[in-house]
Amino acid sequence: MIHGSIRIICSGSPTILMRIRCVFMKTAALLDKKTLGVYRSWFNGFVKSFYSSDKEIHRNIVLKEKHTQNVCSEIKDIGASLDLNTEKLVLAEIIALFHDIGRFEQYKKYRTFSDQRSEDHALLGIKVLEKESILEGLDQSHKDLIYWVISCHNMVKIPETADPEYMFFSRLLRDADKLDILNIVTHYYKNREAVNNNALVHNLPDTPVISDSVKACVLAREYVRFDDLKTLNDYKLLQMSWVFDINFPRTFEVIKERHYLEKIRDVLNLGSEQEEAYAVVRAFLEERLKCINS
Ligand SMILES: [Fe+2]
Structure with missing residues (x-):
């Protein structure tokens, strides 16, 4: 939401500077590169707050940070192949940016990425986004869509919904997420002797x-x-x-x-x-x- 101020200049009289606080003028943040930039900056700061001097913790926080960056790249690539417009590409990237936001709290609290042994990281992510009010400026319909897609991104199947947009972005995220997890695990399996990480393979x-x-x-x-x-x-x-x-x-x-x-x-x-x-x-x-x- 934007609380704007307007400067009015009246001719024939000394300049009257009126600052009108437009508390009633609420404009939803646009789905554009500027909004995306604000969210990226917030994400970077948020993740840094989980950095640790403990090597094992730090490694797993950075792993999920890089995973998020890669899922953003993958979703842009898939979205571009579908000729999505800028607004839809931005929406897709916002979803990718926040889809695993619950992973950082999850690892900090439970030292595992296993939802079975801790709690559902997708739902934890929704709690984080709500607590931080990061999406407050967005149009309610976009916010609802983002929350819905994130909340079910780790389910075995996407729940039935009548809304084709929800299904579409859900499918997009699930494909992008899988591509980067395949990237991470295939690299890990090949180099496991050198860099053992049980958290990645759920012990x-x-x-x-x-x-x-x-x-x-x-x-x-x-x-x-x-x-x-x-x-x-x-x-x-x-x-x-x-x-x-x-x-x-x-x-x-x-x-x-x-x-x-x-x-x-x-x-x-x-x-x-x-x-x-x-x-x-x-x-x-x-x-x-x-x-x-x-
Ligand atoms: Fe993910």
């Missing part, structure tokens, strides 16, 4: 097995549920199964271009089972790409 044991329910999900081309995870291999298969929950052509293209499915397959230690799982997700990806290009 799951690295045993050479997969759970039957997880394997059944992948073979049925279904999205694996977090509650079914028992091993690190289960978690890797869950990430492979994200391909079944991708929404936009650009996201499928990026998954292929960056070889995310192959990178996960190569770090599974399951023998023939890993090829079987990989074949299913890869076939699904190819089918989708064929549909896009036909």
